[in-house]
Amino acid sequence: MNYSIAEVNNIVQGKLLNITDAQAARLFVSGIDFDSRQIQAGDLFLPIADHDNVSVHNLFADYTIAEKDGHNFIQAAMQKGAVASLADHEIATELPLILVSDTQLALWRLAQDYLQGINPKTIAVTGSNGKTTTKDLIASLLSMKFQVHKTHASYNNEIGVPMTILKMPAATQVLVIEMGMDRPGQLTALSKLVNEDIAVITMIGEAHIAFFKTRAKIADAKMEITAGLKENGVFIYNGDEPLLRERSHAINSRKLTFGEQEGNSFQVTDIQEDARLIFKVNQRRHAVQLLGKFNADNCAAAIAVAKEFSFSDELIQKGFDHLELTADRLQQLVGSKGETIISDVYNSNPTAALKALDILKDFPANGKKILVLGDMLELGKREVDLHLLLKDSLEHDAFDRVYLVGTVMKHLADQIEAQWYPSDSLNELIIDLQSYLSENDVVLLKASHGIHLEKVERALI
Numbered sequence: 001m002n003y004s005i006a007e008v009n010n011i012v013q014g015k016l017l018n019i020t021d022a023q024a025a026r027l028f029v030s031g032i033d034f035d036s037r038q039i040q041a042g043d044l045f046l047p048i049a050d051h052d053n054v055s056v057h058n059l060f061a062d063y064t065i066a067e068k069d070g071h072n073f074i075q076a077a078m079q080k081g082a083v084a085s086l087a088d089h090e091i092a093t094e095l096p097l098i099l100v101s102d103t104q105l106a107l108w109r110l111a112q113d114y115l116q117g118i119n120p121k122t123i124a125v126t127g128s129n130g131k132t133t134t135k136d137l138i139a140s141l142l143s144m145k146f147q148v149h150k151t152h153a154s155y156n157n158e159i160g161v162p163m164t165i166l167k168m169p170a171a172t173q174v175l176v177i178e179m180g181m182d183r184p185g186q187l188t189a190l191s192k193l194v195n196e197d198i199a200v201i202t203m204i205g206e207a208h209i210a211f212f213k214t215r216a217k218i219a220d221a222k223m224e225i226t227a228g229l230k231e232n233g234v235f236i237y238n239g240d241e242p243l244l245r246e247r248s249h250a251i252n253s254r255k256l257t258f259g260e261q262e263g264n265s266f267q268v269t270d271i272q273e274d275a276r277l278i279f280k281v282n283q284r285r286h287a288v289q290l291l292g293k294f295n296a297d298n299c300a301a302a303i304a305v306a307k308e309f310s311f312s313d314e315l316i317q318k319g320f321d322h323l324e325l326t327a328d329r330l331q332q333l334v335g336s337k338g339e340t341i342i343s344d345v346y347n348s349n350p351t352a353a354l355k356a357l358d359i360l361k362d363f364p365a366n367g368k369k370i371l372v373l374g375d376m377l378e379l380g381k382r383e384v385d386l387h388l389l390l391k392d393s394l395e396h397d398a399f400d401r402v403y404l405v406g407t408v409m410k411h412l413a414d415q416i417e418a419q420w421y422p423s424d425s426l427n428e429l430i431i432d433l434q435s436y437l438s439e440n441d442v443v444l445l446k447a448s449h450g451i452h453l454e455k456v457e458r459a460l461i
Helices: 005-012 021-026 054-060 070-080 103-118 131-142 160-166 186-194 215-226 242-248 295-308 313-321 350-362 380-388 409-413 426-436 454-460
Strands: 015-017 031-033 043-045 084-087 097-099 121-126 148-150 174-178 198-201 234-238 254-259 266-273 277-281 284-288 331-334 340-344 369-374 401-405 419-421 442-446
Touching: 005 015, 005 021, 005 084, 005 097, 005 103, 031 160, 043 070, 054 103, 054 186, 070 084, 084 103, 103 160, 103 186, 121 131, 121 186, 121 215, 131 148, 131 174, 131 295, 131 313, 160 174, 160 186, 174 186, 186 215, 198 215, 198 295, 215 242, 234 242, 234 295, 254 295, 266 295, 277 295, 284 295, 284 313, 295 313, 340 350, 340 454, 350 369, 350 442, 369 409, 369 426, 380 409, 401 409, 401 426, 409 419, 419 426, 426 454, 442 454
Parallel strands: 031 043, 043 084, 084 097, 121 174, 121 198, 148 174, 198 234, 234 254, 254 266, 340 442, 369 401, 369 442, 401 419
Antiparallel strands: 015 097, 266 277, 277 284, 331 340
16 A cells, blocks of 8 residues: 555545645555554554444445544554544544544545556355355465455454555455455345455355344345446356345356255365365365365365466465465364363354264374363344254263363353353353363363353363
């Protein structure tokens, strides 16, 4: 990012304060951040307001309202080296301000202009599960031939997506964007912002069923990722999902499918787990350092994208060999006692939890197998029933000990042999785990991010 303050002001249709037009033309912005603590010298500060701007709310579908008004941190941003700040009202400061009607609207205008200027090939990825891993897989494969920029962590909402765009290096040839949603309209707006060349849907699960009520409505919302798909773009989706197959008929773009059933454009077969995940896609063998047989489908989605860029099977395998995953997603770690820790603590829902249980059941171990499950959030009125769905999979002979964490998990703890902890008693859980774990054990940590099992992970390492 390399804009003069004058150029930024023109793009966002703002008004300059504390700086002359001549000075604004000579002073350049090299980056942008909404966290004053992360500001670097030369950055533009983006304060997120603590109030709703009704006039632009519909554009974002889920307008972000900060707990603390970001405008209160403009002085802190200046001290960290910010050269200017956006603002939706006048602030007593010496820092140059770009006064706009809404800072989020300004962010989107700036991101759209920057994206058009760089003009990379764009790939958008969504899904109830697997979107972050699939994003990482696609980026790893395409980086074997191109300069690739991808979504950092889970910057996948109405703030994260434009921020990802604005942090893209000028030399970027391919942009891989993860898109999340928890209500209708979000993916429509994000897709139209990105105007992607390829749209990917990994799967439809129960994530956010509290709001959508049914998987069919979740599928409708996920299909919004095609709203901004270019006319000559490609829609790649899980062909094993009837809800997606049915809805794909309304899409005029070229379509490709992946999955384990016959008839998919990229069919997955012969899945095995050894030291690595081994599988075939259209009879071509591949291997990757990933946990979970289900990830073979995510690999097939990445292969489908790579083939659109004319990648050979050999180059695809090279990309798998260089895979770097986003933290907290099915990571295999080594604990302080030599135990293996399988950490998947960023998100959880019934589908993802059942898949994680299968991983632990099948994982080779010379010691004990220990399971730590935390509440699965945002499941709505059916949350208790959906947690109880895990009961049959918690076979007593499959796990040596089960620890459950959270208010809703208490209902499951009452029906199986397990130790239960309130979500504010993680220190007690850590102490109990540390006294029970030994070398050669395997422990799986799985919960929604709001339970904060990452604190348990860090204590065990």
